[in-house]
Amino acid sequence: MEPRPQPVRISSAPGRLEATVPQLESVRDAVGDIPALLALAQNIGQNAPRPGEGDTAHLWELLASVTAVDVAAGRVLEPHLDAIAILAQARPGAGTRATAGSWSEGPGPAPDAADGAWGVFAAEGAGLRLNATPDGAGRYVLSGSKPWCSLAAQLDGAVLTARLGAGNAGNPGTGARAAFAVNLHDPGVSCETPPWSSRGLREIPSGTVHFEDVRAVPVGGPGWYFGRPGFAWGGMGVAACWLGGAVAVARDFSFALEKAAEGGREPDQIALAHLGETDRIIASLTGYFARTAERIDRGQLSGSGAWSEALRVRGTTAAAVERIQTMVAQNLGPGPLAFNEPYGKRMADLSLYIRQHHAMRDDAQLGALTRIGDRSW
Template identity: 40%
Template sequence: MTEDAVRRPVVPEAQPRPVGAEDFDARALRAETATRFTAAVAAIDAGDMDFPLPGSGATAERFAALRAVAEDDLCLARLVEGHVDALAILGELGGPAPEPGRRWGVWAAEPPGEGLSAVRGADGRWSVSGLKQYCSGAHSCTHALVTARAEDGRRLFAVPLEAGTYEPVEGSWQALGMAGSDTPDVRFHAADAEPVGDVEGYVNRPGFQHGGIGVAACWLGGASAVARALRAAAHRGGGPHTDAHLGAVDIDLRAAGLLLEAAAAGIDADPLDTKGEARLRSLRVRGFVEAVCDRTLGHVGRATGAGPLCHDRRHARAVADLTVYIRQHHAERNLAELGALVSGREEE
């Protein structure tokens, strides 16, 4: 029988239907996260939420605070982490002093494609134009630090997000996981831009590596959130297999927590990276935490089955959010870089 003779079912096209209380509503999630983000920044400005600067002697407290926000809500953590990272970058590179009420994002992803270009006018003022991808908080941030290509190389700029000069591209963020993080593409149209630091200063500063570990702290908080369903199942007496999965998850989460604490101590001992260990530290921590998150997702899913994923909205969101968020890790590319560093080839 030929393939053409096989009768194939006709799949009807999906018909639009009203969004009800139990439906997935990305716009509502985005609005909810934006409201919480605005409140969090106000609390940071007022001193009610504290995220000590990396290398300040209290980096462990910074990582613990990021973990706590992420365990509550990974989408909120993504925006808060971007805001406090921006404050650290502005301080490290001598950017404009942060003002109360401003909500910052750090939009520095550079996948293949159009990207941003920066030009300096005859009056000496800079502007940026083009497309920037993965802009978390695109509708709720008031300012962003963005990377753009200038004539002399890649630079970082502080950009006010004003109507007419920046425009989130609707429909460009289709992820179910991290839907509330509001991470679409953004198109800039000759937006005013203030340079922050020198050419390549954003990636060459020690804080770039410190900030990457802050992201890993958020991942770990998300893994703890996913593990709640497993703890609850074990508490109800799920049996020896459930206990075994929980034991494996507990070991991983505690080991990752200790690694974060050790990394924080290393950053505080050498905040300017005079020993040249920051990149190695960041690769190790991010690689291990990503693996812990991946194993946690597997253990929890195998132990609890489909039930929590289908009937516990908070758990389902945590699983979906963490699955997307840890893909910021560059997988084998980062592991290969780590291996080359450990082998000593990078030093030759």
């Protein structure tokens, strides 16, 4: 019988986390089934907290706990919850709701992601450009291509960024980027499904999506998407998923040591030292997430320092994940990677997922901000 999923605690009371176990059991039963995971993401999204609204730590616990069950499941859930938050941030106090399949004629309110499965596509690539042109009725028409659009063919809607003004791949122009909500079932949308050679995140290939005169609803104004505090908060939500993956790998390590001890092989000093370091890293990380969530909910990370803190959280978490993976792999050796499917999948999925962190380039960005005084020391 498969072990009962365990939530990842950041700061919530144990009883509250216990109430999430049935959802985590559903995630466990749906591993590898993307339509089922998308349905679960929609279900979780109906009641999940939004960042900055007083319960950010529990939002991150949900993301971490789902990812601890299966990294790919966390990779499905996170962008859906992020889209919900982005659309809510764009229309504070709005009571009118629209969905990807029911956008009316005319500009109307920004849609939300209450129904359907949503993604967030903000990456750009060399030689690719997505242009947004006003249609004269308060909406925009999208034309061009967008890279790194995970699961686009299976989603209903997406929040994406596009360039305003004239330009193309050969003549990019200087158009500012703005966010738009788009119906991915529009006939002008076509999704590439590229070969996916990686062992990691095989259920979630990311391809290029092409848009041909696709109507879209503006979400905020030019520059709003990247300038809002929620951009930094969403980046920390991704790091919460990485935290969940690290916790799962640490649990694999602890379980393996227990099984070996039951068979008469007690852990040596090196294994114990690595287990102790793993515990220390995770305790430090969860404490950091708890403090950061509290600062967000108190309104202390809504200004210019929000992105600096996001870079710190993401960099610290990515380094912790890599350190834990290295220690566990060195201790457990090649056997589990070769013959233990859940462990091998988790290690491969997590290794690819944390490459969303840009390593020293992100540290360089943080260093530039630190240099101009955006620091606490």
